[in-house]
Amino acid sequence: MNDDMFNIGSVCTSQQCEKGLANKVAMRWIDAHGSCTDYTFGDLERHSNCFANVLAYLGVGKSDIVFTFLPKMPEQFFAFLGTLKAQAICGTLFSNFGEDALRDRLGDSGAVGIITRKSLYKKISRIRHQLPALRFIILVDGDDDPATGVFSYARLMSEASDEYTVQPTSPDTPSVLHYTSGSTGKPKGVLHRHGSLQSQKATTQDVLGLTADDIFWCTADQGWVTGTSYGIIGPWSLGVTQVHYGGGYDAQTWMNLLATEKITVWYSAPTALRMLMREDETIFTGADLSALRSIFSVGEPLNPEVIAWSQRLLKHDIYDTWFQTETGAIMIPNRPGIPVRPGSMGKPVDGIVPAILADDGSPVPDGMQGNLCIKTGWPSMFITFLNNESAYNSKFKDGWYYTGDTAYRDSDGYYWFMGRSDDVINTAGHLISPFEVESALLEIEEVAESGVIGAPDDLLFEKVVAFVNLHERFEPTKDLEIKIRLHVSNRASSIATPQEIIFCESIPKNKSGKIMRRVLKARYLGEDPGDTSTLEI
Amino acid sequence: MTTVETLNQIFKMVFDDDSIQIRPEMTANEVDGWDSLSHVNLITTIEAKFNIRFTQKELLKQRNVGDLITNIDLKLAS
Secondary structure, three states, rough: OHHHHHHHHHHHOOHHHHHOOOOOOOEEEEEEOOOEEEEEEEHHHHHHHHHHHHHHHOOOOOOOEEEEOOOOOOOHHHHHHHHHHHHHOOEEOOOOOOOOHHHHHHHHHHHOOEEEHHHHHHHHHHHHHHHOOOOOEOHHHHHHHHOOEEEEHHHHHHHHHOOOOOOOOOOOEEEEEEEEEEOOOOOOOEEEEEHHHHHHHHHHHHHHOOOOOOOOEEEOOOOHHHHHHHHHHHHOOOOOEEEEEHHHHHHHHHHHHHHOOOOOOOEEEEHHHHHHOOOOHHHHHHOOOOOOOEEEEEEEEOOOOHHHHHHHHOOOEEEEOOOOOOOOOOOOOOOOOOOOOOOOOEOOOOOOOOOEEEOOOOEEEOOOOOEEEEEEEOOOOEEEEOOOOHHHHOEOOOEEEEEEEEEEEOOOOOEEEEOOOOOEEEEEOOOHHHHHHHHHHOOOEEEEEEEEEEEEEEEEOEEEEEEEEOOOOOOOOOOOOHHHHHHHHHOHHHHHOOOOOEOOOOOEOOOOOOOHHHHHOOOOOOHOHHHHHHOEE | OHHHHHHHHHHHHHHOOOOOOOOOOOOHHHHOOOHHHHHHHHHHHHHHOOOOOOOOOHHOOOHHHHHHHHHHHHHHHH
């Protein structure tokens, strides 16, 4: 295999054209108003080549970091592929991130550039002075402003050549960067490599079952790993046509899309599926889903009720899949050919060796809960936490990657998710650090201290619950509650917004000042808090 | 202030964007950041500021800003 065979940007575009697919539709883009534009693999090749040349013109070198900060739109895909062709690292940012979340990610990574649009650029401009490494901003809908390092996408692309020669790219060349939350400290930059393609391609074939004639729809935003691994890389590396929709959640629109676009394989999230369950049943009984072959889900555990609902109304099983930002590709899924055990994670894909281990590294017998670990060495294993090698190393022991999830394996080899081994909150499939929410809360004048936990929720799997202690001179009010919600939403992101705010007299901490979230959670759930001998009253 | 003016202020606050000008036909697809989670912020804020409460049925039927305005005015009039 030639070295350039590993370049993700090249594999998803040039190689598909070389295979004779230049005129095949790669992306049917449907905007929020329903207007449709088809982009062939030849179009993807030209647009991404132009963007790679734009980066060269702007002085971006190998391993420089460039972010996309866009809602789902064609330019997002061209920029992603072009950045990888240039062997720069492409980070993707969820378009609902607020200033704090952006500063943490752009600042830590030392990103040199970002592509965004005017309405989102406002957030960047407010923190720009804190981002000394950020040299340029490309606006997909704006004009040049050289004094501030702002460039017009339209102008740059129109002046760039649509031919680009991808340099030999080894599998270990860094590729994609996603930030993920831990229970302590700032979010960590999970760095992947071009060699991850091997896992993404294999699982797209073997788990999602995509073939050349399929029409695939992955609803995930490109700000998250599912959106890049399966909304870009996996399908296009196999020459599969994807539908991408620029609108938000709407049950009727989604059913219409599945029917009119003749989607054959659909990949979505449990929270979205649970939202569909709350809709009028006639939306589903009246939908023509005859083209649909498989439905997959990812993000958080899929409750058996959703599968039963889908069997009844959509006439399909839903195959839940498990992976993480760090794993880069699906590790343990349900899939066609293996009987679904509703509520289980499924069984590992070929080449992936999971184990349930105790804290001391010893194997835990079937049926017993322990740390879910994966034997190291799979192709899409992350290569580092950017600027945090010690945190990266702490995730590995004796050849095993410790996922931070707890699970058990049954006697038939199915894995069952049980929870997190840390305080990280999984809300609507996104991991939220309680530390990040607590930090945002402390920026509010009225807040003296806070403690944040995840609590079970019927729709979101877990909801963010904030215990808030106010300074003495302030009283809890409805207006203050709204202020708190909006502050977290606008500074961190909408997904980090506390769904419940509990005003309290104090936050339990241990003698070294660490917030005892375990005690808060027990208090919230009405359970025994366990050992509180270290509690500082 | 009229319902529309108050609602416009709420939109600016919820979506942290002083340039928002609401229109009856405006939908979530036209406002950056208007996703299902920020929609909860929007509804919570509207309910608090207007001192009203939407039913689940009303929330499911609201398709655009115009539907919101109609629901708010009906509740304020009753």
